[in-house]
Amino acid sequence: MTATDTRTLPIGAAFDRMPFTRRHVLIALALFIAFVIESWEQLALIYVADDLGTSFGIDEGGVGLVLSAVAFGMIPGVLIWGPIADRIGRLPTSFWSLVAYGVIALASAFAPNLPVLLTLRVASGLALAGVYTITFPYFLELLPTRQRGKAAVYLSIGWPIGILAAIGASLALGHLGWHVVAIASAAAGLWAFAIRAWVPESPYWLAARGRQAEARAVLRELGSPDWDATFTxxxxxxxxxxxxxxxxxxxxxxxxLLLNFAFNWGYWGLQTWLPTLLQEKGLTLSASLGFAALSALMMIPGYVSASWLTGRFGRKKVFLSYVAAAAVGGLWFATASATWELYAGNFVLSFFSLGAWGVWNTWNGEFYPTALRGTGYSWATAAQLVATTAAPSAVGALLAASTGFTPTMLIINAFLAVTVLLALPLPETEGRELE
Structure with a gap:
């Protein structure tokens, strides 16, 4: 093909006829593990909170600060890394962010006192924010249009897998102290080298930066029959x-921004203090960890069902339905009078709320054009992280004030109702080309 007869196509059109190939499976695996690591980091110390509190002589409020520190560091981090990803590319952002996180997380395991630990936890959040911000937009920019929604929701299953890994590490290593769990978390930073080896740069980003030859090379590698065009x-x-x-x-x-804050407040307000809330209902710590593990398992079919339904009914209908159903499950959990009702209510809540998260992670990344996608997603993530930072401390304050299980849960659940109202005006993006 000569320069005079080269076709001109919008970059999104190059993904319309693209098949889903083995290379996409490898890319999915690399970014899936990255999302597992992101989940692990934010949850691992929750399940060794008692040892953490004992080591530093702090109460529930102090433990809440330690648990919130990573999210606190990620707030400015995502606002920095998002524009960086739009400028230097998705691949280098993912790589250097994860490497830096591993180094700082390792240092935090040897923190001699609480101020140093808090500082290092904030710094590790600042580093992790890069890969946390760009994982979903990056994945969306490598997928065929028809499979984009379904595959991206499956990527979200990395979240409950990270929860299960955190619980498993706590049970296997927790008796050795929180330091060992922190070291295990740091080792995950080595996965950056797998991402660099297996995941190509986004063709959307390359085309937006005028690097046409490189965009064509990646599209050819991904199996696009339109790889040889000139892309706009x-x-x-x-x-x-x-x-x-x-x-x-x-x-x-x-x-x-408002939806990300409300939805994440409702989720983190529960997850951070779930073992404590369950102990207030009479479960032992061991039983509480088992409960959390079963809840994480229930998230997986929630994601799978949402993945199937979003391709059939669209992002918006599935998201609204799942969040509304999650609110019903949360109400059941909040007012449970028997142990079986605790399990049933929380399983309904876990199934539908995390299915909704899978849809939202995809939908949320499709609102903006390529040149602004990293930046837009970073602002969305920042709103989530403000809630992630505020929720543990707020719920901890409620518990310290002896508010009680049911009122605390009802306050948490109210944020799900707000989420439904905020999602109503948002546009449907199922089946549309990314710009």
């Missing part, structure tokens, strides 16, 4: 946060 993009203005609040994007951005 909607905008080349890269990573400017102010563009999120201009024109038609402004309304979406405001709704997206």
């Amino acid at each position: 993009v909607t905008t080349e203005r890269v990573g400017n946060p102010l563009d999120l609040f201009r024109g038609k994007l402004a309304r979406i951005t405001v709704l997206m």
